[in-house]
Amino acid sequence: MAGIGGPAPEDGAAADEGAEPDDAVVGGHVALPSAPPVGPDDIVDPRAKAPRSRRPPVGGVLLFGIAIAMWWPAFTLGAWGDLFFDQLLTVWVASTVMVFVVLLQPRPYPRRALQVALLLIPTLWLVLTFVPADDDENFGVLLGEILALTVALLGIPFTIWTLARLVWPEFGSQLGRGRRLVAILALVVTTVGSYALGANQEHFLTCEDFSISGNSEPPGCVHEPTPAPAP
Known part of the structure; x- marks a missing residue:
C-alpha cells in the first residue's frame, strides 16, 4: 500500500541510498577494465631493432657431410691409386635417385636440365664400363677413367648440394660469395689432405692396420716390426 503524500516507489529501485552501483555496469553501459599504469621501463624505443632469429648453421652441416663423404674416396685414390x-x-645410386627427384619438382624449377645432365654423369660412366676395350689406349677406357674420377670427386658434393637445395630452397641465397669461397676452400683442403695421407700411408700406418680393418694391403705399406725372440 502506497504511503500518503507521495507515489509508491517502482519495483527494482535501490532501497538503500548508500548502495554502490555494480562495477561491471555503470549508467547502463559495460565498463571496461582500466589499463595498468605505464612505467619508464615499458616505453619502447622505435629506433631499437627487433632481436634477430638465430638461423641453423645449414652451411656448416652441409660442408661437414660432404667432407665425411669425400675423405675416403680421396684416401683410397692416394693409397691404392684407384677407386673402389x-x-x-x-x-651412381644417389645421383640416379636425385635425377627422378629433380624431374618431379613442380614448375618452375630453375636449371632443371643442367642439374639432370650433371646427375647423369655417373650413369654415363657405368654405361662406358660395359664397352669392350681391346687395349689400354682405347679412347673409351680413357674416358671411363676420367668419368670415374669425376664421379668420385665431383659427383658426391654435387649430389649432396642438389639434395640440400631441394630441402632448403633458400639455402643458396643465405650463403654469400665469401662464405661459398671459404666452403670450397675447406672442401679442397680436406680432399687434397686425404689424398696426401693415402699416398703417404706408410709413414703412419702399417699393413696390419689395413688388414684388421677389412681392407687389402695397399702397395708400399710397411709391416709391423717383429719382436725379437726371447733368449
Missing part, C-alpha cells in the same frame, strides 16, 4: 667399386656405385 662400392664408392662409385654408391654415387
Whole structure:
C-alpha cells in the first residue's frame, strides 16, 4: 500500500541510498577494465631493432657431410691409386635417385636440365664400363677413367648440394660469395689432405692396420716390426 503524500516507489529501485552501483555496469553501459599504469621501463624505443632469429648453421652441416663423404674416396685414390667399386656405385645410386627427384619438382624449377645432365654423369660412366676395350689406349677406357674420377670427386658434393637445395630452397641465397669461397676452400683442403695421407700411408700406418680393418694391403705399406725372440 502506497504511503500518503507521495507515489509508491517502482519495483527494482535501490532501497538503500548508500548502495554502490555494480562495477561491471555503470549508467547502463559495460565498463571496461582500466589499463595498468605505464612505467619508464615499458616505453619502447622505435629506433631499437627487433632481436634477430638465430638461423641453423645449414652451411656448416652441409660442408661437414660432404667432407665425411669425400675423405675416403680421396684416401683410397692416394693409397691404392684407384677407386673402389662400392664408392662409385654408391654415387651412381644417389645421383640416379636425385635425377627422378629433380624431374618431379613442380614448375618452375630453375636449371632443371643442367642439374639432370650433371646427375647423369655417373650413369654415363657405368654405361662406358660395359664397352669392350681391346687395349689400354682405347679412347673409351680413357674416358671411363676420367668419368670415374669425376664421379668420385665431383659427383658426391654435387649430389649432396642438389639434395640440400631441394630441402632448403633458400639455402643458396643465405650463403654469400665469401662464405661459398671459404666452403670450397675447406672442401679442397680436406680432399687434397686425404689424398696426401693415402699416398703417404706408410709413414703412419702399417699393413696390419689395413688388414684388421677389412681392407687389402695397399702397395708400399710397411709391416709391423717383429719382436725379437726371447733368449
